[in-house]
Amino acid sequence: MTTQPSSDLSQLSGVLPFMMDSTERKALLRGRLARVDAVATSILARHDYPPAVAELSAESIALAACLSSTMDFDGVFTLQAKGDRDVGTLFADVTSEGAVRAYAQIADDFDAATPLGDPAPLMTLMGTGYLAFTVDQGENGRYQGIVPIEDPDLNAVAMRYFYNSEQLDTALLLAARPDGQGGWQAASLMLQRIPETGGNNVTKPFSDEDDDLWHTACTLMATCTRDELVDATLSGEDLLHRLFHELDVSILPFRPMVDQCRCSPERVERMLASLPDDEKRDLADDDQIITVSCEFCKKDHKIKL
Numbered sequence: 001m002t003t004q005p006s007s008d009l010s011q012l013s014g015v016l017p018f019m020m021d022s023t024e025r026k027a028l029l030r031g032r033l034a035r036v037d038a039v040a041t042s043i044l045a046r047h048d049y050p051p052a053v054a055e056l057s058a059e060s061i062a063l064a065a066c067l068s069s070t071m072d073f074d075g076v077f078t079l080q081a082k083g084d085r086d087v088g089t090l091f092a093d094v095t096s097e098g099a100v101r102a103y104a105q106i107a108d109d110f111d112a113a114t115p116l117g118d119p120a121p122l123m124t125l126m127g128t129g130y131l132a133f134t135v136d137q138g139e140n141g142r143y144q145g146i147v148p149i150e151d152p153d154l155n156a157v158a159m160r161y162f163y164n165s166e167q168l169d170t171a172l173l174l175a176a177r178p179d180g181q182g183g184w185q186a187a188s189l190m191l192q193r194i195p196e197t198g199g200n201n202v203t204k205p206f207s208d209e210d211d212d213l214w215h216t217a218c219t220l221m222a223t224c225t226r227d228e229l230v231d232a233t234l235s236g237e238d239l240l241h242r243l244f245h246e247l248d249v250s251i252l253p254f255r256p257m258v259d260q261c262r263c264s265p266e267r268v269e270r271m272l273a274s275l276p277d278d279e280k281r282d283l284a285d286d287d288q289i290i291t292v293s294c295e296f297c298k299k300d301h302k303i304k305l
């Protein structure tokens, strides 16, 4: 991994943080470009989802990667959506070290011929339900934000979340598509503006100059197409410079992310220890072995009773 140049996002999954005009203006305009082709490809290769579900899952991985990188935390960031149609659960999580997992729970009779969308048709696949973002820092606390699924795609539902529940102005663009070689391309671009805080942590209102910068940055971002966002021939840095060349973009160190599960025989044993004895006996085979398959990495853990 260290042999890759930091800008080679087409090979290496992760997030490129950036800022704009931060020295000239008081209010900080920050951005994130997440490109997670390699992570999405290796995770989705294990799951063998129908293409429409894989597309939605790839979008969720890109969004989770992007959002996790805006939060200063030590723990796990989780994206979880629950619906009442064929895709009952959509899940992706990212640790503060950059380890990513994902899965989707789908109905047994899901029609594999369901077409892809552009973007993925979240509401068609999941129906109504909710999307939740959780930051879990173990003993240091847990924070959760929730938004109902009332928009056709994940991008729009996430935008509604920011509009409803965050004080931060946020613009977001998500894209995922097959790479034509059996893998997936998935990316997310986000802009946020952070108000300056004065004495007693009071938030200062944005100046006209701040508003101009924000609107210019959003207008430039709106010129980015989904094809451009996932274009593997365009490095992340080149994409950001192409989009925002009118503004003074500072690109910060790349944060790599990897496909890495956190399951272990010890975790499975702890989980089994919490079950009643008769339930454990029901789960065991004739040799008194319980096989627990990890829903993320598909590894079988065999535990002897």
Ligand SMILES: [Zn+2]
Residues within 6 Å of the ligand: 261, 262, 263, 294, 295, 296, 297, 298, 299
């Ligand atoms: Zn696992």
